[in-house]
Amino acid sequence: MRLSKLRLAGFKSFVEPTVLSFPSNRVGVVGPNGCGKSNIIDAVRWVMGEISAKNLRGGAMTDVIFNGSTARSPVDTALIELVFEEVNLSQYPEHSEIAVKREISREGQSTYFLNGVKCRRKDITDLFLGTGLGPRSYAIIEQGMISRFIEAKPEDLRIFLEEAAGISKYKERRKDTEQSMKQTRENLGRLEEIRNELARQLEKLQKQAKEAERYQKLKEEEHLLKAQLLALRWSILNSAVQQQQQLIDENSLILQQDLLALQTLETTYQQQREDQVTAQAHLTEVQERFYELENEIQRLEQVIEHTTERKEQLQTDLAHLEETIAEARQQLETDQQQVTEWVATIQSLELELTTVQTTEQETEQTLQEAEFRFQDWQENWELFNQQATAPAQQAQVERTRLENVEQRLQHNQQRLLRLEETQKGLRIDGLEQAVTHLSEQMVTVKTALESAEDLLNTHQEAVLTLRDTTQQWSAELYEKRAQVNQLSGRLASLETLQESALGKNNTDLEKWLHHQGLREVSRLGQFLTVEPGWELAVEKVLGEILQALCLDDKTDLLTLLPHLPQNKLILFETHQPMTMPPVTVTPLDGISLLINKVKSPWSLASFLSSIWAAETLPLAYQWRNQLLAHESVITPQGLWLGINWVRSPYGNDVSAGTIAREQDIRQVAAQLNRLDKSVITLSGELEQQRLALRQHEESRVQAQQQVDTLRQQWADLHSQQSGQKARLEHLKTQIEQLTTEQAELSEQIVQDQQIIISTRKSLHQALATVEQLATEREQLARQRDFHQEQVIQLRHARQIYQDQRHQLEVRLESLRTDESRLQQSIRRITHRLEQLNSQRFELQDSLAQQSNPVDDFNSDLADYQQQRDMTEEILSQAKQALTQLMTTLNDCENQRRTLETRTQELRTTLEQIRMEYQTHQVRQQTVEEQLTAMELSLQPLLANLPEYAEESQWQTQIEAIGRKLQRIGSVNLAALEEYAEQAERKQYLDRQVDDLNKSLDLLSEAIRTIDREIRSRFKQTVETINTSLQHMFPRLFGGGYARLELTNDDVLTAGVTIIARPPGKRNTTIHLLSGGEKALTAIALVFAIFELNPAPFCMLDEVDAPLDDTNVGRFCALVKAMSERVQFIFISHNKITMEIADQLIGITMQEAGVSRPVTVDINMAMNMIAA
Template sequence: MRLSKIKLTGFKSFVDATTLSFPSHRVGIVGPNGCGKSNIIDAVRWVMGESSAKHLRGAAMTDVIFNGSHTRKPVEQAIIELVFAEVNIPQYPPNADIAVKRQLSRDGQSVYFINGVRCRRKDITDLFLGTGLGPRSYAIIEQGMISRLIEAKPEELRILLEEAAGIAKYKERRKETEQRMQHTRDNLARLDEVRNELNKQVDKLKRQAKQAEKYQELKQAERLLKAQLQALRWYALDSSVQEQQDNIDEQAAVLAEKQLALQQFDQTHQRQREAQIMAHHTLTEAQNRYYEVDSEIQRLEQTLQHAQERYEQLQWDLEQLETRREAMQQTLGLDEQQLTQFATEIQAKEIEFAQQQAAEQVAQQAVLEIETQLQAWQSIWDHFNQRAAAPTQQAQVEKTRLHNLELRLEQSRQRLSRLEAEERHLDIDSVEYALSQLEPEITALNTELADAQTTLTTYQQAVQQGRAVVQQLTQRLHEQQAQAHKLNGRLASLEVLQEAALGKNNASLNTWLQTQGLDQVARLASHLQVEAGWEKAVEIVLAKYLQALCVEDLSSISALLDTPPPGALAFFATQPPLESTHSGSAPTLLDKVQAPWALTSLLAGVRIAETLTAAEQLRTQLQAHESVITPQGIWLGSNWVYSQQAINESTGLLAREQEIQQVTSQLNQLNAVVEQLTTELENQRLSLQQQEYHREHAQQQVSDIHQQLAQLQAQQSAKQARLEQLHVQSRRIIAERLELTEQISDDNQDLETTRRALHAALEAMAQLADERDALTQQRELLQTTVIPAKQTWQTVRASWHQLEIKLESLRTDQNRLQQGINRLTQQLEPLAEQQAQLQTQLEQQADPIAAWESELADYQQQRSYAEEALLQAKQTVAHLESAVRDYEGERQRLESACQVLRTALEQARLECQANQVRRQTLEEQLREQQWSPVALVADLPEYADEASWQAQIEAVERKLEQLGAVNLAAMTEFKEQAERKQYLDQQAADLDQALQLLADAIKTIDRETRNRFKQTIDKINHYLQNMFPRLFGGGEAYLQLTDDDILKAGVTVMAQPPGKRNTHIHLLSGGEKTLTAIALVFAIFELNPAPFCMLDEVDAPLDDTNVSRFGTLVKTISERVQFIFISHNKITMEIADQLIGVTMQEAGVSRIVAVDIDMAVNMVKG
């Protein structure tokens, strides 16, 4: 591998795009101090992943971006690209070229690329692992690093040697492995906590599941018994409703008879009601007549009262009018006397006013003569000012214009300077370059986005299909679970009925069996298989023996019977009897029964017949111990017949047992199907989760790409807008510069013209100054004369004005009095007319009062007649109402009797309806539970009643109470948690296995690290023994470990220059330290040559002799390693095949000048 090129753009002082080529193995970089040579070393270190701003000689990472100068603006990003040639790395083709690039923007976003493909920083560091290259490797020796290398702590020096030994990648992998182990241990610890907690839950759920299963069985039996109890109540209510309906019909007939009698009574008394109505009509007319007469009387009384009040009001108004007229006549006399006084005073004031007016005219004439002289002077003065104003105004105008022109010229020059500076700061090239860099990134992201969207679509379709499958499986599983639940309920009901039929509900008997150890012994009925159709016959014949306990030996039972059981109890020996034959050729009931034991002793003598007729025929052939039975349960002996058709608790015991077995078989099959469907559903859900995970990952990838693309497109839009803005600014600046240049030229010409015009105006102003002084003296003389005349005129005018005001005031008062007299005179004239009118109205008001009083007397007489007619009508109505009340009493009695019957009928109907509602409610409740009340009643035995069924329900409820609180979801939860426990146990085992594998991997890494590091120390000591004497001219040096543990031991350098004792390197001089460090670095290169080595003024502390030795050694090693060195020493420069000069002609901006030494020598020789 060889470094062929470095491309810098916007990095520190290299603001312009700069390319440094390294075609040879020895390249020197020269230039004055501060020109930016060391920035090249920083650039290489930065691209290789340096993340510390301190090691790049900055305070923040963005400090590496060019921050502007006096003539240049800051740039937005820094880009460095290293091109390596002849690369031999396993993941790339032999002798390939690799380009590694890093890009940093001011927003802090750092991006890495390998051959134009975006990658991570870790990918860059992994690329150079084991090659000796890296941001802080021994291949890059900057200023002061030699001293830091020698003065480094043993642990720091070890890191350098680990890189040289190529075990840095092993340490990195070991660190990653330890992190994985720690994460695995953490996960295992959390998993153990979850497993421990889960174990407790599983144990608890297991107990709860068993309890829930028992609870469901009892619940199912309880539901059946409660349904049967409701059916019994329904049947009782139905019977009660029928009886109540008959009673209602009888009461309705009686009520109809009573209502008919009431109608006949009403017809009889209809005429009495009509007479009462006529009497009321007469009474109403008498009342109306009385009220009309009374109303007229009230109207006349009110009219008379109003007329009298109006008469009194007119008398009062007439008196008030007379008083007012007398007061107005008195006021009129006083005003006429005052008017005469005002006329005399006004006449005297008018004479005095005429005298003052004449004196004011004389004084005014004197003032007018003096002002005429002043006006003549003013005319002369105005003419002079017109002649003098022209040059003065011209001078002022020219001064203002001159100031404005000078100010505008200065502003134009400043604006021109700003435009030139603004034009220099327009960074169009950098923006165009940034745009060209964004286009390929956007294209690549669009391609990547299309691929990611295609992947996302694929996963979305897979998720939809998976969800459809999960939905189908879930529906099927629910259907099977519902069917299984239904069968479980049926099985629980059958088992409860079977237990009752077998007598297992007898608490005292169960206690006795438990005491004798027989509570778990099977009953005979549970082991019998009966041919279809013959179950009833077998039940009748075996009867109580169906509940017999199956024991191996009856001899052991004899001792138990010493303590007799509390009830009937049968035992059946499971051992075959001594004789198993039966007589007769006819088939017996034994042939219809299959059992694991012989039933000859119970069924051998019982023959069978398909019909009752056939049984009657066989009856004549029966022996004394024989009998015959039909499938319908009719059992005949030689001299007896037995038939049992009633339903009791033991009826159907064998059929129920067979049904229990069938339901159990069906339930087992359904459970197998449910388990299979559950497994398939779980697997499909896991698959769906994986597909959803992939989909979410693809969705996230699409979102990330969208975000990156949006950011790049936003940057592109911003750059394009910025570029367009810069172009517009550039065009505007050019146009404004041309315009300002022309304006400055025009303003300079106008400035010279204005200065000449100002000089001429100032000369004309000087010539008119004497004439102005003469006219000013004449004006002052006239002003001294006019002032006394004006003062005299103003005094006389003021006295005349005061007299005029007084005279005007008297005339105003005179007019006011005259107006008041006229107004009073006008007001007195209508008062006399009003007085006459009031007198006439008063006389007219007295005439109609007498007529109204006479009319009132007539109406009062008519009211007395109306009162007598009204009293007579009231007496007639009272008599009729008394008769009606008697009728109403009789009718009320009949109505009360009807109402009693009606109430009783309504009550009966309500009770019947309530029973119907209760019956309907019970029927609806049963039908909601999928029961038919008719079917339930038909299936109930004849002896069934509410009390016995309630007792059975209470027995089941007590069992439920004994169970206590039950977790009904425990069975499902137990299964789920058990599966989860199994899964977590498998995970824990996998984690343990992974930990063991990781521990083995660490042991392998440690063993490999120990061997390689030991070999490295030995080899470096070997090469150091060769390098050290070549640089010092003798002596020796070696590396020494600080600890016996080679995996943790630090490394120190021991050196013995010629003629000195062996000592630690820290005790050497500065030059000796430098030579020792160089010897160590070159020894490392001999061990594991890095592709190139960069030296930044490492020869600065050396004298010429040591520099020559250094140069000779560099020449020798450069045959295998590429050297790029920065130096100010001429001897070092001589060994370079190519020199690159770095200059800073423009402040703050570095540029390069490359010189090929061999080519230059050939040119000189040529």
């Protein structure tokens, strides 16, 4: 098997679809740094199943997707495909070429393909087991890996040797076997629990079966007593119905007689009613005349009274008005006199106000002049203060400055002495040595930490992947189990209903069938398949025939007939030949024989040959006219028509839904069977996933502990190094600062001495100026006191005049307001007097116009009173006549009411009797329906009922049986069948336990065999590689010695270390070798492994980088020799290495961020040059 092609698309810098061909066994990949050469190594590692982003030089798996450049947008997917030719694999013997492909999207979902068929990652890794290939095999050596390869831990180096020995597939097989053993033990434990539970259930079921048998006997007895009780009730109800019918006839006759008498009395009542209406009308007319006269008399009396009262009121109003006018005139005179006095006072106050205002203005002018003089003094005072403050401030500043400079000078002199002493005590030689030692320790710990982190990332990514898969499968398993439970419940319900519909719940019949050996015989309804839509019609036609027992030719019907049970039973002989009678008419469209709608293992001609099926009711009714006497037609809705009869589809049919239910049972059972298989398969796979998850989690915890330890070590070293470096830098900086500060302090001391001399001189000048200005300050203070006293006196005088003016203004305003108010009052009173005089004139006119009309009104009143007396006599006569008519009418009304009451009572009584009659009839029908539901006939029960039978006696017996049933409690009626089923299941589980124990023995023996094979192969591999290494090592080094050693005696678990001693050296460990020596040692080991188990190809990424030209020449010679058997694909910048390549693939990055290949065939190029 050799690698022929590598296809890339969207992978890292290979954004465009790219195909790299490897036609020979030595192919070199060249190009400048950063052009994407190493991406080819990453691509091969990734497609073989690498799941660690760090090993692919990324932070996440999606980092392998091209993320865009300055001229290109990011892509959504990355694709890598390896094509192998000359394939010779045992698992794919028919393929000479195999293509392995992997795709990944931005969502992080990877998809694997093998020859274009989607597969799992495990399928890819299993394909390369034992071939030396894989995501982390010895056949792919990337940059920096050659040194890590030789410095690997013993356990990690063992993995490479196991791959070379071809025992990795044995370890995978052993791992799978251990998982199988664990799963088998778990299954065995679960089976033991189930067996124990079944044993307890069997013990309970045996007791329940006895209880069920007793329960059934009591139920049968109770059933018979209830039926007899119903028959007894029906007999009692029948007697009551006959008695009530006789009462109904008698009361109906009496009711007819009373209705005839009531009709005669009604005619007499109507005549008397008309006479009463006429008399009532005459009385109403007389009453209306009487009331009119009464109203007129009352009106005249009111007019006379009102006229007298009006004259008296006018006289009273006139007297009151005269008094009001006199009061208004007096008030007017008083107000006019007051207004005259207030006008004189106002004039006097106005003169006094004018005098006060003039004096106030003169005082204000004098005050302003005094304030102007005081303001001039203040300006002179402020100017003086400004002139006097400057010398004083100058003196204070100079004094403060002198003190500060003297203190600073003393402080700087002391500081200079301390700096000289501190600089003498600083030393940095020891710190520099400590920092160098810590840096070397950090490099060693960092290398170990990176290896541990790589291992941790591998386990962590595996855990995440397995955890997601486990969660998905767990959810799927939960859903499937829920579906199984739901379908199981539905199947049980359907089967229970179907057994009831097919008559399997008839205890007596089941006993007879069991006695005759026919209990397992199926019913006809279980074998029928009906065209959709015609189930109801077939059920309506066949009815109880669906419960027929299907007997084959092995059953002797003649022996059964004398022993048939009392229950309904239909036997159907399936072996009897039957032929369809010929069809004598041509059916219409939509008309066919019902037998054509039914599929059955046996002919149903005896049941359905004479029944037609019509698609619609009109079509059935039309076809009815052509039916023969024995024929009929039925619709899909179950309406059944004969030539002279019709059967309704409605009714309580126990077989309803039997056929459709049977089809549902078949579908549900098939679906449940598929789900059970799926659950078993998924459970096994899920358990394997969980085992792998636990193993990876344990490995991850161990790796995490190692990483944490190394990180802590590195952090401690880093902290120590940082502290020492910081201290060293601090000391260096401190020394520089001390030197600089000493120079600055010396210069500052000289400057401060000069400043002290000049400051003392300026201080003496400022103090002399301050003494001169003190005399001028005293003169200005005396002028200030004179001006302030003058201003205060003038302000006081101005305030007195302002108060006097204000008082006069307030008093004057008050008098003016009062005067205005009195003027308004005078005008209002004058207007009021005018109105009162006008009212007095009007009242005097009204009194003059009043006459004396009372005599005229009294004359009219006497005439009306005479007419009223005459009308009152006529009214009395009319009332007397009406009273006589009302008496007669009331007598007639009382007779009518008496008859109506008696008639209503008869009707009520008759209605009650009829209601009771109907109630008894309904109860009779209810009893009949109950008996029908119990499948019993009334007449046989009545005939067999004892003459002394009483309802209370039968009810007592039923209650006694009910108490017995109640004492029994809930009973499992299916206990007998369940007992047999559970016993059979326990036997099956016993056999499974035996099989599992045998499987455990076989698996244990398989693990022992695998361990023997691993020991043998690994030991032989180490010996063979040692032989090759002792040949390869001197060939690369020109001498020396190297070998592999096991860390302990247990070949199954021992790690592997390498001992390498170049010529002339006796180093104790491989870590003491130089980088080039380590690289040559690793190359020797890899090539020794290839000698044992050559991988299909070997990829080397700049492994010659640390080698000099001499060693590169040795390396190239070895590669050229081994390329006869192994395909080499190497990346190099060394010209010597490039020369041995048969083909060179150049990787360019002309467009920033995008890699493209350029391929050159060396032999072809040489031939072209030669030509």
